[in-house]
Amino acid sequence: MAPIPPTVEARFRSLFADRPVILAPMEDVTDPVFRKLCREHGAGLCVTEFVNVEGLLRGCKTAARKITLEPHDTPTAIQIYGSDATRLAEAARVAEAAQPVYLDINCGCWVPKISSRGAGAGWLREPDSMVTMAKMVVEAVALPVTVKTRIGWGPESHMPIVDLARRLEDAGVRALTIHCRTAKMGHSGDADWSWAQKAREKVSIPVIVNGDVRTADDARRALESTGCEGVMIGRRAIEHPWVFDECRALLDRGEVVAPPSALDRITLCREHLLANVAARGELHGVQCTRRHLSGYLKGIHGAAALRQKLNTTDSLARCLEVLDEAEARVRRGEPATTDRLLTRSEILARRLSADA
């Protein structure tokens, strides 16, 4: 096992010194553009989308793109997933060359096409193999290795995470992120943070609590009730990246910050759209910004029709025109748009005439 260089070690420790609020790894979401945006809004640490080890080892373009980190994209960890311990260890060496702050192994993805093949949360069905695999990855690289997992496969009454946490620490894993649901739960039901607390009591490595943290007050309660070193936010960040600043204000200064104004919301839409188009080209850039719009525009007077106008065009110029109009109207104290919502058939008719 190559020793972790002192500078890397010191950096890793410093990541957890101040109860970081971490952007969760999310496939098709936490790309470099979104990581930058969340970092600017207070995320203390980011994790890439999960990267398939076979893709990495074959030199596949998508995998190579996902592990590429620009110099400003820091601190960012790279997450890898796979079902074969040897291949995970080999891929860890490839990912290490991209110089993330640490490597994370995904042992939490519940999606059947992944977990049924033994990858992601599939490892929870074989705790012994999971520990052996983690040890092999730890020994393959000179970077700290962490694991993101769930409390169990489901529906155990006493969750295996408590014993697993200790065994993973013994295997050399340097931090754990616990999504406080079982794999069987997917995203349904409530996350039970008490399991993160029980696991936390068994180990001396940092534990990050994850699942259903939607507000600054949730983050404070999750940290205080579990004693965890960090908190991770996924879905709420997609719709409301301001959540990171809100958490920091509450955790660091006990302050409740004012919600974003309508103008802040429109500005964020414009910035995210422009950055996505610059990174991915017009069509893909416009389309992949859409999943954020309903959250970004929430609460603005006229939001539903505004969102519809943005969601029914693939043209950057048209989106910018719609946002500029909305901004001008909001500045005058008017609703962002007075257009009514179109029916499905009206939208279809417009699409057909645009294609003709």
Ligand SMILES: Cc1cc2nc3c(=O)[nH]c(=O)nc-3n(C[C@H](O)[C@H](O)[C@H](O)COP(=O)(O)O)c2cc1C
């Ligand atoms: C769209 C989407 C993609 C996700 N992709 C990943 C992934 O690539 N790796 C991972 O470990 N978890 C992934 N997750 C799970 C999240 O990281 C997180 O554990 C989960 O959403 C619970 O946190 P939340 O309640 O804050 O959303 C994904 C979740 C969502 C909604």
